Amino acid sequence: MLQRSFRPSAMHIPRFFCPVTPTLGAPWPLPPAASHHAVRVLRLAPGAQVQVFDGSGRQFAGTVTAVEREQCWLKLLAPEQPAVESALAITLGQGLSAADKFDWALQKAVELGVARIDPLALRRSVVRLDGERATRRLQHWQGVVVAACEQCGRVRVPPVGALQGLEAWLAALPTEGLRLCLAPDAPLDVAALAVPPAGVILAVGPEGGFDPAEADRLAAAGFRGVRLGPRVLRTETAALAAIAALQAWHGDYRAMPGSSL
Secondary structure, eight states: OOOSOOOOOOOOOOEEEOOSOOOOSSOEEOOHHHHHIIIIISOOOTTOEEEEEOSSSOEEEEEEEEEETTEEEEEEOOOBOOSOSOSSOEEEEEEOOOHHHHHHHHHHHHHTTOSEEEEEOOTTOSOOOOHHHHHHHHHHHHHHHHHHHHHHTOSSOOOBOOOBOHHHHHHHSOSOSEEEEEOTTOSEEGGGOOOOTTOEEEEEOOTTOOOHHHHHHHHHTTOEEEEOSSSOOOHHHHHHHHHHHHHHHHSTTSOOTTOOO
């Protein structure tokens, strides 16, 4: 039986990522890109409530004081440090997939609390990117991550690494952390894991999964195969299901102290 009453959330307050130190008290101009979005897209007017976060864990509540053409001015209050970031550090090495699928997986991984995302060019990746195309796509992915943080209330922006192959990624990984890769036929369950304080490094294949040589290389690098139930999941589903399962068993989806159902 439900012991707590349900209360609908308050009206959504626009949030802006501004990686600069804002001025408090006195009117402060939003940076150009954020101002454009506030004025031209959201059409905010003086008196509107907003939030600004700088990516360091701080968040500032504020009010729009003036709007001039494409410039928006705010009055910000003292910073807060809301407890919205997961204590479980999850690094996601995600095999490159079709653009819409990859963007979707990226966005939802951020909402689920992932700490870092490394795009991987693997043998069965359908999409191939190099040179200028890879640079443009990385900029696009960084924008997807920022927008997801603004929407979901996060105060730290997970870094997105440059697109790289499996060997380069493995060579750059920290030595600490539990290394996991998704495999439909693996005998190990997520719930049975013992997760160290350093967190988890999770490798997810592209549409066709890891090829046998990549699977062998991951195993040699200390990655343990885990399964997500009896069904075979698409790459964009598998990554998110794994992150959610890790959060449920070992992260911030567990019941908070004092809660009751």
